[in-house]
Amino acid sequence: MPDPRIDEALRTMLPRLRRFALWLARDVHAADDLVQSAVERALSRWHTRRDEESLRSWLFAILYRLFLDGKRRATRYAALLGSLHDEEATWPSAERVTEANATLSAFAALPVEQRSLLLWVSVEGLSYQEVADILQVPIGTVMSRLSRARRALRQLGEGETRAPSLRLLK
Amino acid sequence: MTTTPPSEHDIHAYVDGHLDGPHRSEVERYLARHPEQADEVQGWRQDAQQLRALLAGDLAPAPALDPALVRARARQRRRTRWAMAASLFLCLTLGGIGGWAARGMGSGRAPMADAMQAYRLLALDHGVGLDITTGNESDLRAWLTGRVGSDVRLPDLADAGFRPMGGRLFATDQGPAAMVLYDDGNGHTVSFYVRPPGPARHMLSPGEREEGGLLANYWSSGGHNYAVVAMADRAGRSAAERVVGKAI
Helix, strand or coil: CCCHHHHHHHHHHHHHHHHHHHHHHCCHHHHHHHHHHHHHHHHHCHHHCCCCCCHHHHHHHHHHHHHHHHHHHHHHHHHHHCCCCCCCCCCCCHHHHHHHCHHHHHHHHCCHHHHHHHHHHHHCCCCHHHHHHHHCCCHHHHHHHHHHHHHHHHHHHCHHHHHHHHHHHC | CCCCCCCHHHHHHHHCCCCCHHHHHHHHHHHHCCHHHHHHHHHHHHHHHHHHHHHHHHCCCCHHHCHHHHHHHHHHHHHHHHHHHHHHHHHHHHHHHHHHHHCCCCCCCCCCHHHHHHHHHHHHHCCCCCCEECCCHHHHHHHHHHHCCCCCCCCCCHHHCCEEEEEEEEEECCEEEEEEEEECCCCCEEEEEEECCCCCCCCCCCEEEEECCEEEEEEEECCEEEEEEEECCHHHHHHHHHHHHHHC
16 A cells, blocks of 8 residues: 555655765765665654654655664674774765865765755755754754854865865775 | 844854845844954855755766665565565474474384384294294293393283294394294284384384284383284284283
């Protein structure tokens, strides 16, 4: 009894989810796995969604938590194996893209949460309340984190910081 | 005129274009008088616009991630997992049943096949080749005690018309076996066969089987396996019945 309306609603969100996953995982295959898991979870938990909750913030939250869980697990394994590699895997095209643009290179170098925050607010146009719902923090906290993220992006993106931020990617 | 500085919320809302007319001009008025902050906010606006434009290229259709396909893959995975669990369960069950059924059968031989071989070897020649030839039951009992075990009870079949002829030892995989042959004086012989259950402690549930014209009854008791073997004809059957009735 799959509901075609549910599929349709998810389908329209897919490109946005995938873009977010790409900027989180920085790897095409990892991003697709992430979206696949998020869609699966959304399908199996559709009935738990509150009506007043916006679909996009609900989906972004699912994907974001899946990513953080996976990263925690990966870090644990890496610690178990005694070798902590660079925590960020490189997205094949990232270096090429970031070379072309200082803002992008700075964006890629931001910590995951700041990157997500800016993507949700500046790129996806989510309301501050929606972001507060995703992060499960008060709206005032979203504001101060947003200020910090915007300053960090500015700092990283300005002039001479281009080369160091490239080194960060390797 | 004095204006209180706009809240952090309003500054961000201004950057993101969420402010309506009056609020927006209020923030703009404030920034006009605070050039340093105006510079920062202007930078934030530029960054936001740039990000929006740059990341627009990352929006691509992802047909492989369509919900219908995801649903189908999840269903397929569940089914595969189920099938694997079921086949694992089946393997374990069959293996378990098979192992249980085959326990102690050695190389898959029928129970107490050695008793039938022993009977075939001696009884058909009517006692030629016995180790001990005596009708004396206490001699036979002593002989059995020394070779197989003191707790082996030799059945007394005198009232059934059978008298012991003698006994013979056999070496089997399970340990020393002894056979005592009985004769009723009319050409009918019945063998009483006893041996240890072997290292696998394979105890027999009482049973009866026929093979090659011979009839074997077998059972376990007191740490030994027993068999009574006779010809599978009418006389042999009734003789075996009487021996089994006596012995168990």
